[in-house]
Amino acid sequence: SFELTQPPSVSVSPGQTASITCSGDRLGNKYVSWYQQKSGQSPVLVIYQDGKRPSGIPERFSGSNSGNTATLTISGTQAMDEGDYYCQAWDSSTGVFGGGTKLTVL
Amino acid sequence: QVQLQESGPGLVKTSETLSLTCTVSGGSMSYYYWSWIRQPPGKGLEWLGHIYYSGSTNYNPSLKSRVTLSVDTSKNQIALNLTSVTAADTAVYYCARTREGYNWSTGSYWYFELWGRGALVSVSS
Numbered sequence: 766s767f768e769l770t771q772p773p774s775v776s777v778s779p780g781q782t783a784s785i786t787c788s789g790d791r792l793g794n795k796y797v798s799w800y801q802q803k804s805g806q807s808p809v810l811v812i813y814q815d816g817k818r819p820s821g822i823p824e825r826f827s828g829s830n831s832g833n834t835a836t837l838t839i840s841g842t843q844a845m846d847e848g849d850y851y852c853q854a855w856d857s858s859t860g861v862f863g864g865g866t867k868l869t870v871l
Numbered sequence: 872q873v874q875l876q877e878s879g880p881g882l883v884k885t886s887e888t889l890s891l892t893c894t895v896s897g898g899s900m901s902y903y904y905w906s907w908i909r910q911p912p913g914k915g916l917e918w919l920g921h922i923y924y925s926g927s928t929n930y931n932p933s934l935k936s937r938v939t940l941s942v943d944t945s946k947n948q949i950a951l952n953l954t955s956v957t958a959a960d961t962a963v964y965y966c967a968r969t970r971e972g973y974n975w976s977t978g979s980y981w982y983f984e985l986w987g988r989g990a991l992v993s994v995s996s
Contacts, residue, residue: 798982813982860918
């Protein structure tokens with residue numbers, strides 16, 4: 766079955782660039798979405814169709830997808846960006862989420 | 872603005888049916904898909920299925936035989952039924968307004984653009 770693999774954790778210093786990867790077989794042929802979930806809150810869509818930002822999402826969030834790996838990049842990371850990030854894609858009309866990456870800003 | 876609110880029993884007995892309702896306020900259900908996604912305590916997200924406002928459905932094969940979604944546009948509600956529950960079904964259940972897009976390589980895809988606050992359901996004997 767199709768699986769998406771994310772690193773369990775990523776740490777970044779404030780103001781630096783954070784990169785969170787998501788790997789899956791031929792993932793570059795699929796569109797990837799990314800969701801941010803802060804502690805105790807519901808997930809929020811931050812990137813869809815690999816690199817598009819919904820209204821209200823800061824420009825520091827960007828995404829790319831090629832080969833077997835999609836990447837969420839947060840430029841100039843702020844303390845408010847701390848939380849769990851999930852990638853998501855579709856395989857044969859079945860929704861699949863990555864296991865999630867805990868982003869720590871320290 | 873549009874808001875989604877999940878509601879239903881917070882405790883369900885083992886082997887019984889979990890039933891939740893998602894109520895949409897502040898907007899129309901038309902021309903959207905509506906998804907259910909769950910998250911066991913301390914764990915990741917799992918897509919359960921989605922339903923178009925007209926009633927067509929798509930379920931996660933891992934749960935397909937136990938999950939049923941339905942929609943009532945007159946009440947602005949989407950319902951989730953999950954049968955034969957076990958402790959493994961203990962989770963926060965989210966509903967999400969869902970958009971469809973198209974990928975020339977792989978066909979339709981969807982993304983969850985607006986989420987409800989979630990409802991915690993515990994399964995216990």
